[in-house]
Amino acid sequence: MALSQISVGSDVAAELTRARLTGKRADVSGTAFRTALQIGLSLSVVVLVVLLADVLTGGWSVLTTRLGEFLTSPLRANPAQAGIAQSLAGTLWTGVVVVVLSFPIGIGAAIYLEEYAPQNRLTRFIEVNVRNLAGVPSVVYGILGFTIFVQWSGGFTGGRTALAGGLTLACLVLPIVIITSSEAIRSVPRAIREGGYGVGATQWEIIRTFVLPYAAPGILTGTVLSLARALGEAAPLILVGAVQGRLASQDPIWDPAWLTERFTAMPVTVADWATRPEEGFVANTAAAIVVLLAIVLLFNLGSILLRNRYEKKRHR
Numbered sequence: 101m102a103l104s105q106i107s108v109g110s111d112v113a114a115e116l117t118r119a120r121l122t123g124k125r126a127d128v129s130g131t132a133f134r135t136a137l138q139i140g141l142s143l144s145v146v147v148l149v150v151l152l153a154d155v156l157t158g159g160w161s162v163l164t165t166r167l168g169e170f171l172t173s174p175l176r177a178n179p180a181q182a183g184i185a186q187s188l189a190g191t192l193w194t195g196v197v198v199v200v201l202s203f204p205i206g207i208g209a210a211i212y213l214e215e216y217a218p219q220n221r222l223t224r225f226i227e228v229n230v231r232n233l234a235g236v237p238s239v240v241y242g243i244l245g246f247t248i249f250v251q252w253s254g255g256f257t258g259g260r261t262a263l264a265g266g267l268t269l270a271c272l273v274l275p276i277v278i279i280t281s282s283e284a285i286r287s288v289p290r291a292i293r294e295g296g297y298g299v300g301a302t303q304w305e306i307i308r309t310f311v312l313p314y315a316a317p318g319i320l321t322g323t324v325l326s327l328a329r330a331l332g333e334a335a336p337l338i339l340v341g342a343v344q345g346r347l348a349s350q351d352p353i354w355d356p357a358w359l360t361e362r363f364t365a366m367p368v369t370v371a372d373w374a375t376r377p378e379e380g381f382v383a384n385t386a387a388a389i390v391v392l393l394a395i396v397l398l399f400n401l402g403s404i405l406l407r408n409r410y411e412k413k414r415h416r
Contacts, residue, residue: 155393159386170387175346175369179380182373184388189353190262190342190363191331191395197266197359198273198330203323206277213278214285215307227282234275241272242339250340260341262363268336273326280322284315317407324403328396334367344372366392 156163162170173183217223245268249257257264288311296306312319338344343364366388373385 152393155386155389157386159383159388159390162383162387163390167387170384171391175364177346179376179378179384182381182384184366184369184391185353186347187364187366187369187388188391189355189358190265190365190368191392192353193262193356193358193363194266194269194337194365195327195331197263198270198327201267202270202274202277202326206274206323207281207319209278210281210285211307211312214282215303215311230275230278234279238272238333239335239339241268242336244268244271245336245340258360260362261360263359265337265340265342265363265365266359268340269330269333272333272336273330276326276329277323280326281315281319284318284322285311287318288314313410316410320403320407320410324399327399331396331399332367332392334365334371337365337368338371342368344368366395 170183171188172185173181174186175184176182213223213227217226245264249264249267250259253264257267292310292314293306296310301309334342341362343362347362347364370385370388370392373381373388
């Protein structure tokens, strides 16, 4: 009987086992729960589609008539001439600071907690506090960034600059990077590590050669999601000193001088334009939201491509 079940395939064997465990009764509770999940998913997709359609409709006139000028023009009081070039520069350089600081530190902390740290009370205390920090409201990180990076470290950061904003956002997403990276590293099968030890590899060689490549898809997904959250945060940047309104600096977007100058960012500009009564700023706000969504989707696309590449290598 066992041999006949194996011969028909794993899917059929799983169905036979499930039927025997449930006594061939209808799984009413499971069906109801699955239906509720499908309804929730459908509602979420409908709301998302409606919001996207509303934003695209509102910003269509700007996106179709003056997209190039909108992307390259500075902030101005006239909605017909206002652009988001300075906001893009601020978002770019704060994002660079987040990537350079929070990703290596967060992944390194996750490696230490999962591979090197002893499982004692201190380690568990650190893990609990990291998870608690991930749930702290972003405005609290804004107050922290203003106190540390603007007031205490103003001589290094230059005060209310993009560098201070990037450091604040790096602190904001660091717990998320640590948590997602830890979960990805924890999902690596123990047999892979034991196989490495069996051939005489050191612990670092096992981590570098086996653990990190296996966990790379999950780590990439978590880091890109955290970056997407950082790019969409307005409250911490406003508290740190992001400009709401016109900005004097007009350096090229790729100029590192942005790090030590007054700055603004895409979410701050969107929040500022949304409060203005002029009709032209309504279309500008919708167009800026579409551009910000495109940036986030571009990062997500890069994450998906890298994740698929590592998954193909893992299954070879």
